[in-house]
Amino acid sequence: MEKTLFVVRGEETLPRWQAAFPEGEHGTVEQARSSIGSGDLVWVSERVDEWPTLVRQWSQRGAAVVVLSYRPSQAQGLEALEAGARGYVHALANVEVLRQAATVVTHQGLWVGPELLSRVVGSSFRAMGGAPRASREWLERLTERERAVALAVADGQSNKEVARRLAISDRTVKSHLSAIFRKLEVRDRMQLVLRLSQSETVDS
Amino acid sequence: MEKTLFVVRGEETLPRWQAAFPEGEHGTVEQARSSIGSGDLVWVSERVDEWPTLVRQWSQRGAAVVVLSYRPSQAQGLEALEAGARGYVHALANVEVLRQAATVVTHQGLWVGPELLSRVVGSSFRAMGGAPRASREWLERLTERERAVALAVADGQSNKEVARRLAISDRTVKSHLSAIFRKLEVRDRMQLVLRLSQSETVDS
DNA sequence: AAACCTATCGTACCGATGGCCTAGATGGCC
DNA sequence: GGCCATCTAGGCCATCGGTACGATAGGTTT
Numbered sequence: 435m436e437k438t439l440f441v442v443r444g445e446e447t448l449p450r451w452q453a454a455f456p457e458g459e460h461g462t463v464e465q466a467r468s469s470i471g472s473g474d475l476v477w478v479s480e481r482v483d484e485w486p487t488l489v490r491q492w493s494q495r496g497a498a499v500v501v502l503s504y505r506p507s508q509a510q511g512l513e514a515l516e517a518g519a520r521g522y523v524h525a526l527a528n529v530e531v532l533r534q535a536a537t538v539v540t541h542q543g544l545w546v547g548p549e550l551l552s553r554v555v556g557s558s559f560r561a562m563g564g565a566p567r568a569s570r571e572w573l574e575r576l577t578e579r580e581r582a583v584a585l586a587v588a589d590g591q592s593n594k595e596v597a598r599r600l601a602i603s604d605r606t607v608k609s610h611l612s613a614i615f616r617k618l619e620v621r622d623r624m625q626l627v628l629r630l631s632q633s634e635t636v637d638s
Numbered sequence: 639m640e641k642t643l644f645v646v647r648g649e650e651t652l653p654r655w656q657a658a659f660p661e662g663e664h665g666t667v668e669q670a671r672s673s674i675g676s677g678d679l680v681w682v683s684e685r686v687d688e689w690p691t692l693v694r695q696w697s698q699r700g701a702a703v704v705v706l707s708y709r710p711s712q713a714q715g716l717e718a719l720e721a722g723a724r725g726y727v728h729a730l731a732n733v734e735v736l737r738q739a740a741t742v743v744t745h746q747g748l749w750v751g752p753e754l755l756s757r758v759v760g761s762s763f764r765a766m767g768g769a770p771r772a773s774r775e776w777l778e779r780l781t782e783r784e785r786a787v788a789l790a791v792a793d794g795q796s797n798k799e800v801a802r803r804l805a806i807s808d809r810t811v812k813s814h815l816s817a818i819f820r821k822l823e824v825r826d827r828m829q830l831v832l833r834l835s836q837s838e839t840v841d842s
Numbered sequence: 843a844a845a846c847c848t849a850t851c852g853t854a855c856c857g858a859t860g861g862c863c864t865a866g867a868t869g870g871c872c
Numbered sequence: 873g874g875c876c877a878t879c880t881a882g883g884c885c886a887t888c889g890g891t892a893c894g895a896t897a898g899g900t901t902t
Contacts, residue, residue, distance in 0.1 A: 483805040486786060513789045538747030541738045545747045579849065590828045593889070605851050612891065613848095622858095622890075624794045627831055781878065797858075809881050812860070817878095819860080826860075826888095 436473045438536070441466045441488070443481040448525070451477070454532040463488065472496030475540055479525065480504060486517040493518030498539040507628075511546060521545035575617050583610040587623050588630040640677040642740070645670045645692070647685040652729070655681070658736040667692065676700030679744055683729065684708060690721040697722030702743040715750060725749035779821050787814040791827050792834035 438458040440451055447460045459466075463482055470476055474497040478485050485501065493499045500521030501514040511522045520539040523531065535545040576584060579600075586596040593611070597604040611623070620626050642662040644655055651664045663670075667686055674680055678701040682689050689705065697703045704725030705718040715726045724743035727735065739749040780788060783804075790800040797815070801808040815827070824830050 480803075483803060485803075507793050510789070510793055513786070534745045535747075537745045538742045541742045541747075541749075543739075543742030543745075543747035543749045577848065590832045602849085603851055605853090606849070608890070609850075611889085615890080623828070624831065627828065628794045783879065806879085807881055808858095809883095810879070813880075816860070816862090 436475075438475045438477075439466055439470070440477045440479070441482055442479045443483070446479055446481060450526075450529055451532065454529040455536070470495060470497050474498070475536055476500070477502055478519075480510070486513055489514060489517040489519050493520070500535055500539055500545065515544075515546070576614060580610050580614050580617075583607055584614050584618075584626060584630070587611065588627050590627070640675065642679045642681075643670055643674070644681045644683070645686055646683045647687070650683055650685060654730075654733055655736070658733040659740070674699060674701050678702070679740060680704070681706055682723075690717055693718060693721040693723050697724070704739055704743055704749065719748070719750070780818060784814050784818050784821075787811060788818050788822075788830060788834070791815065791818075792831045794831070 438455045440447060440455075440458055440460045441463055442460060443462065451460075452458065458477075466476075470492050472495060474492075476492055476497045476499045478489060478492075478499060478501050480501060480503045482488065489499050489501060498521070499519045500523055501510075501519045502523055502525040503510055503514075504525045506522070506524055514522045520542075521535045521544070523535050523545065527535075538545040582600060583596055586599055587593075591599070593604045593607045596607045600607070614626065615621065618626065618629070620629060642659045644651060644659075644662055644664045645667055646664060647666065655664075656662070662681075670680075674696050676699060678696075680696055680701045680703045682693060682696075682703060682705050684705060684707045686692065693703050693705065702725075703723045704727055705723045706727055706729040707715075707718075708729045718726045724747070725739045727739050727749065731739075742749040786804060787800055790803055795803070797808045797811045801811045804811070818830065819825065822830065822833070824833060
């Protein structure tokens with residue numbers, strides 16, 4: 435019954451997970467599927483396919499489920515909580531944080547990062563020791579024209595719409611965008627939007 | 639935890655509170671106001687006037703604040719959490735529950751009680767939106783599967799990545815997306831992500 | 843003058859995206 | 873049994889998005 439196990443994909447298990455829970459078992463979904471019951475502490479990697487479904491099943495069985503994410507986001511965190519997870523932790527969190535989260539969730543508490551917490555309950559959690567996020571300094575790295583393009587794109591506009599707004603060709607918009615992606619190290623406009631909307635809420 | 643104290647109105651203190659924390663101090667707002675600092679565990683009765691303001695102050699100072707309510711409700715619970723409280727417990731909870739809550743909140747967890755947890759989590763979307771009704775409404779218009787796709791896409795993932803996560807074909811992802819766009823009346827994933835991030839980040 | 847940055851526009855290429863259509867399987871409801 | 877919603881998946885096709893590899897022109901720095 436009261437056992438700790440990590441559900442991962444392949445050989446994903448990290449040393450720090452074992453360090454935090456030497457007694458914990460590690461395995462894939464197939465190995466874990468049937469053995470999980472009430473009172474168990476289950477860590478599920480976001481790399482596991484269909485983790486929301488699994489979280490739903492296991493939490494309904496009474497297990498305390500924590501989702502390990504490599505790229506935490508509000509949307510994913512809410513997805514985890516909605517599925518019944520009691521915790522949402524960065525997969526690379528240190529041993530102390532993992533143990534702390536374990537303590538909390540096994541005591542019927544909710545463990546989420548300060549950032550997500552602020553989304554869940556409002557903005558006032560920012561002042562509670564949550565590390566202040568990076569500012570929009572990275573926008574300074576862009577030229578004036580690139581910044582205009584970035585903001586327009588982050589507004590949800592297509593390349594053609596941006597071109598019309600700035601009175602330039604859509605080819606030029608693409609050129610600027612390539613430069614933007616390279617400088618900000620994002621892969622596409624979607625990541626740009628996410629990054630911009632994140633830093634915007636922190637500043638305001 | 640530095641010290642434990644109960645902030646009450648008059649002589650409200652219950653025996654079970656003292657049983658759970660024999661070392662805890664009990665007093666009114668005037669007595670407690672200045673002595674609360676980082677690391678303290680503070681229990682605040684809902685009978686204390688202007689408790690949300692006090693919760694906000696003390697939680698910003700780094701104290702772990704738990705609100706004791708005689709008439710727990712979803713609205714009040716959210717108000718407490720929004721003010722920065724880490725816990726929301728029934729004032730008549732038994733000793734075990736009180737100690738459990740203390741364990742959780744002093745470990746940076748969130749304690750809202752098993753019976754209220756589902757409601758708090760379920761309402762988190764509403765709690766985050768500037769236009770609560772609207773955001774909840776359009777999310778509810780989606781099926782469960784569509785919601786999962788929408789959240790994943792709003793996280794910046796490509797169709798293929800979503801397909802991998804949900805263990806379905808990318809054709810199916812596109813099918814779901816078409817339904818999502820039609821239902822939510824957005825033209826593409828960019829508008830979807832904007833709408834989601836807006837309702838997620840607007841402070842109210 | 844040479845080097846460099848910036849803004850502009852072009853072609854070509856290719857994967858990603860989204861609309862429109864069909865359709866099997868499932869399960870709930872009348 | 874019929875009806876309907878949902879999830880799944882495929883084909884077809886037009887468009888969009890992003891990169892590679894340019895080119896030209898104006899400005900600044902060295």
